[in-house]
Amino acid sequence: MAVANHIHDLLYRYECVILPEFGAFITQHHSARIEQSTNEFFPPKKSVSFNRQLVKNDGLLANYIVEVENIPYSAAIEKLHEYVQDLNAVLEENKVVTLEKIGTFNLSEGNKLQFEPVAENNYLKEAFGLSGFSSQEVLRETYKKQAEEVEEKAPVAFTPEKRSSGGWLKYAAVGLLALGLSGAAGMNFYSNQITEHNLAEQQKAATQLENQIQQATFVIPNPLPAVTLKVAKQSGKxxxxxxxxxxxxxxxxxxxxxxxxxxxxxxxxxxxxxxxxxxxxxxxxxxxxxxxxxxxxxxxxxxxxxxxxx
The missing domain is CATH 3.30.70 (Alpha-Beta Plaits)
Structure with missing residues (x-):
């Protein structure tokens, strides 16, 4: 398997993967974001960058190759050394080299190494399968204006005959409103009564339980002496x-x-x-x-x- 594939696999699990004698690939976490100008939503992600200064072998990549390819550690080190030599040779000849699924390296005019990561690759395992999407803007003010325009075009007119003949409706409406208010007040009163009852029952149960605990006695005929153990807990990631x-x-x-x-x-x-x-x-x-x-x-x-x- 190619070394680039091993680096790609490790970037999902680790913050830093060093390619000995060449440099380190470092991941950085980014929160989910919204692009308001385009109404686009993007999931959280982990992007990769490159540090040319970290070249000392930390054993991570070599040990991973040992496990995956079932080869000795010395053979894995030699494989990484040859891979870096090939990378440098291609860079010197073509000025550009691409690591599949990771990014592209190129040498500038001053022989300065530059790295451009693959934009669509997300190394955050928790966001696997998530992609960005766009949504149409909700035009609340526009719909409000349209409703106002409809009301202006179709006004409601009341004639004197309808106002006089419908007088009893006004009193009926007032009566219904009063009934509605009294009904709402009654429901609130009933709800408050239920709440007060539940609180009282809970308090009563808690008091009974506390009394039972206070009355209970536990007798151990031959108690053992207390033993205190100090255990140093291993912690950290x-x-x-x-x-x-x-x-x-x-x-x-x-x-x-x-x-x-x-x-x-x-x-x-x-x-x-x-x-x-x-x-x-x-x-x-x-x-x-x-x-x-x-x-x-x-x-x-x-x-x-x-x-x-x-």
């Missing part, structure tokens, strides 16, 4: 991965080995390939996790950083 194992027993052996070495190791569950992941530790702060990763890489070059909410 930055996890330093030591390895992934097909058998859970091997993963647990790795955890015990790392704990003996002084690490806060643990299992964080199986990944989508069914491999049981073991981490050295988990961190809240990204910079702290990167500093710890650099120290661990001195003894384990295959360690890498996983960014994931558990």
């Amino acid at each position: 930055y996890h330093i991965v030591a390895g992934a194992f097909r058998l859970e027993e091997n993963a647990e052996k790795k955890v015990q080995q790392l704990k003996k070495e002084g690490y806060k190791a643990r299992q964080i569950g199986a990944n989508r390939f069914g491999l049981h992941q073991v981490v050295y530790s988990s961190h809240e702060d990204r910079l702290e996790s990167l500093r710890t990763l650099r120290e661990i890489k001195k003894s384990n070059p295959g360690a890498w950083l996983l960014v994931q909410e558990l």
Whole structure:
């Protein structure tokens, strides 16, 4: 499989994917928005940009290639190195190179690398399948003016005969209005009565329950002394991965080995390939996790950083 496909897959799951010796692809979240000038609605999205300064291998892409293509870590590193060499050769010759589904690179006159992402690609998993749409503007004022014009064209006229003969209708209307008001007042009074009844019943039930709790006694003949345990809870979305194992027993052996070495190791569950992941530790702060990763890489070059909410 092409390296570009691996980068494309990882961008849906991680904020930063580094292509060693070349640069880093970084995703940025954008909220849903409305373009009022065109009445267009756009869903939330995650766009990708490129940082030429981040070229040091963090192990993420290489370990992903190891899992997907089932090759040794050294072979994955060599594959990435050859891929970057090919990219640079194409750029020097054609000044333009395109990574499918990701974007296009080109060299400016000053040999400055520029990146143009694929506009229609959205890396936000939660918005998968959503697309923008446009809606017609609601012209409320226009319809109001049209109604006023119709009323002006068709006025209602009352003749003296109709006004005199319809006098009893005026009193009937007044009577109906009075009945309606009294009925509404009666309904409000009835509703208030029901509400007050419900509140009173709830208060009565709560009082009875409280009395029963106060009257209840619990006797333990030989109470055990209280034991207080202080457990350091592992938290944070930055996890330093030591390895992934097909058998859970091997993963647990790795955890015990790392704990003996002084690490806060643990299992964080199986990944989508069914491999049981073991981490050295988990961190809240990204910079702290990167500093710890650099120290661990001195003894384990295959360690890498996983960014994931558990």
